Amino acid sequence: MAILYRYDLCFGMHLNHNNGTHPYPEECAFHSHETCEIFYLVSGSVCYFIENNIYNLTPGDMIIINSGEVHKIAFHPDRPYESFEIRFDPTVPAQFNSHVCDLLNCFANRPKGHRNKISLQISQIENVLGIFYKIENIYNSSFYGQEILRLTTFIDLLVYINRLYMNIEKAEKSLYIPEKILNVINYIDSNLDNNLSLEFLENKFFINRSYLSRTFKKYTGTSIHEYIILKRIIKSKELLSKGFNVTQACQLSGFNDYAHFVKMFKKIIHMSPSQFIKKEYDGSTENKSIGAYNKQNRYIPTHLLPDLIVTDVLWRPSNPAEGDEVLFSAVVKNTGNGPKPEGIILGVGFSVGPHSVTWSDIHVSRLNPGDSVTLTANTGKDGIPV
Structure with missing residues (x-):
């Protein structure tokens, strides 16, 4: 791939204007990144593999990719093409969202690998190209x-893309993948922490392992082993972001060898798991030109937030008699996909009758997804009986 121009637009945004026949080496293999991506094909033809779908692109087609979506691009040999590509940190446009306009809607609010392709009409092509050239x-x-205009023009592009996305009557059909291969892909995606050896998959799906390997690579462009490793590393990233430690992330993402896990993590993510945790904790970014560019104000998709519910209410004594003092407790569980951060008070109130009210408000530790904590009424070390 020959790059006509490569621009660092500041504010965590990068634009490539590409022209040529040879891709970047890193674009030849399945990968994912923390940035969102917009790819627009000006001329030529390319093929995009995104999760378990394949999209064939012709001039006027656009691909939108969310952070974390596994994808790769395939170029036809000796066929020239031209394209624009923007990668951006989602925390930047998220700061311009309002209650009626989510600039990341077309990226975040859809299943992975679905509705990635937008085919533009002639008038829409002129508008999109006009924004890129601007x-x-x-x-x-x-x-x-100048820097502010770059940002506001990019915001214009996101608004326009979301309008196009919302007006799509039906999702663009992806290219054909045999049902047996789709079943294997879906099984792998849902069972990353289980045995996924070729021998197991052969017996599970009654497919000869040699045929399975050849056919899988034919339709996905990668081997089963490479696909499984990448998917497990992506899952481990998600687990680390949710507050799990490195050992837990290693085991829960399906790695049986800690050293191998760390090696693969470094190879794919370009940093160690410990460095990734530190980066998440620090909220560090490449470019902090915007003052609010920090961990407290970063964009977090709603599906990665904590969801706290009361699962049980307890009291003691368990069978109080009239006149007894009763101490109340509540069991709170995090049923969401993200942790309740450390330092944020988790409180619950107890109201008995018209006047008796007491609280538990001393829990400030992290509460990971799936974990529960029992909160006992307090305003003193031992709680306040009601």
């Missing part, structure tokens, strides 16, 4: 407020 022209000019 970003280029602003970058190549030198005037007061």
